[in-house]
Amino acid sequence: MKSFKAFLTASTFLGAITAAQATDLEVTHWWTSGGESAAVAEFAKAFDATGNKWVDGAIAGGGSTARPIMISRITGGDPMGATQFNHGRQAEELVEAGLMRDLTDVAESEGWADVIAAPSLLESCTLDGKIYCVPVNIHSWQWLWLSNKAFEDAGIPVPTNWDEFVAAAPKLREAGKVPLAMGGQPWQRSGAFNVLMNALGGKDLTLKVYQDKDAEAAAGPEVAKIFAAAADAREMAQGSNVQDWNQATNMVITDQAGGQIMGDWAQGEFQVAGEVAGEDYTCLPGLGVNEIISTDGDAFYFPVIDDEAQSKAQEELASVMFDAKTQVAFNLKKGSLPIRADVDLDAANDCMKKGLTILAEGGVVTSVNQLVSPDTNTQIEGLMTEFFSDTNITPEDAQARFAEIIANAD
Structure with a gap:
């Protein structure tokens, strides 16, 4: 009996320690659409099961709105417990300034490198041999989503590739459909352009332009074909008077639009x-032209916090x-x-x-976010916003400006 009482006393004591260490942890992100909210709830549920508490810090408006707020808080001395960034160089300066936690011990003890499905994404979390973020998914921009009923209403078959989609546009218009749904946010326009670059120009052209910063290639005939295709997309998107990406996805879901160029996160909206x-x-x-996956994705960084319980909760998250x-x-x-290669996905659609x-099969290309700086990305987004908004800007003029951006890219 004495030993049993001692066991109970010890268990109660250890439970009290665990409870004392558990803490609320604010997590900032920009996942606010229906599918995104359903997905982030899975992270919250799993984290809460550790005894800690996920405090949701969702910021509406997408990454371009959220990132400046997140960065301002971290540099201003009001860090959150964890924060989302895309893979690439978005958090590079924060890491270099010593404002982000080193997660190397966690990553090595759990063997992240042994099971990672896309090594380049873990490499994007690494600076000077140390790991500063946890990659949580592999997102690819390289998708065209089509409403089967929209094409049925137009009396034409569902396209199997980009050229067939472009050719179907007049029939979609006649049926009262917007051929291509596209939101007004800058990242959507530049993202669609980069999809065209990968799909129609191929992996080698994409890397030559964005990785090698080859201005001659950016000004050349192969990229001219991409701008011609972007002009087709601009024409097809006329009448797509929405701002957010998920509003454009909803146009496809409700059969108001024929299709949308968007990353695989659109699947979450279809599922909901x-x-x-x-x-x-x-x-x-x-x-439908060049089956390839770009290794975009989301990662979570953990700002340095001078609080033992919060630091422990960061590791647990x-x-x-x-x-x-x-x-x-x-x-x-x-x-x-999934970022892991060892998971069971029998339920996948x-x-x-x-x-x-x-x-x-290795059909992978590095994402543009990983190849150019945020400043260069912003310049390209600005150009594409102008191009898709103003039909008076010719493909030739836009390409000349693009080549100049690439010539000065970092």
């Missing part, structure tokens, strides 16, 4: 709406986000591919299975 891949909508990776079960639950709702197959 009860749409079935292959029946209600069709997905064409690489626009990083571990939870990379956990195999959490990865499956999150990515099935987010529409992205047709579009996710297409992405997994392409990934397994």
Whole structure:
């Protein structure tokens, strides 16, 4: 009896320590659409199961709105517990300033490098040999989403590639449909352009322009074809009077639009709406021309906080986000591919299975975010915003400005 009482006393004491260490942790992100909210709830649920509490700090308006707020808080001495950034160089200066936590010990103890499905994304978290973020998914921009009913209403077959989609535009217009849904945010326009670059120009051209910063290639005939295709997209998007990406996705879901160029996060919106891949909508990776996956994605960084309980909770959250079960639950709702190569995805839909197959076969290209600086990205976004908004800007004029940006890119 004495030993049992001692056991109870020790257990109660250890439980009190665990409870004392558990804490609220504010997590900032820009996931506010229906599909995104459903996905982030899986992270919150898994983290809360550790005894800690996820304090949701969602910021509406997308990354371009959220990132400046996040950065201002961190540099201003009011850091959150964890914050989302895209893979690439968005948090580079914060890491160099010593404002982000080193997660190397967590990553090495859990063997992240041994199970990572896209090594370049873990490399994007690494600076001077140390890991500063946890990658949570593989997102690819390289998709064309099509409403099967919109084409049925127009009396034409669902396209199998970009050229067929462009050719179908007049019939869609006659049926009262907007051929191409596109929101007004700058990142949507530049993202669509980069999809055209990858799909129609190919991986080598994309890397020559964005990785090698080859201004001659940017001004050359191959990129001229991309700008001609972008002009087609601009014409097809006329009448798409929405701002947010998920509003444009909803135009496809409700059969008001024929299609949308958007990343695989659009799948989350189709899922929330009860749409079935292959029946209600069709997905064409690489626009049906060049099946390739770009290794975009989301990662979470953990600002340095002088609080032992919060620091411990940060480590627990990083571990939870990379956990195999959490990865499956999150990515099935987010529409992205898991960052781990060792997870069971029997529940994946047709579009996710297409992405997994392409990934397994090595059809991967590094994302533009990883190849150029945020400043260069902002310049390209500005150019594409002007181009898609003003039909008086010719493809030739836009290409000349693009080549100048690439010539001075970092």
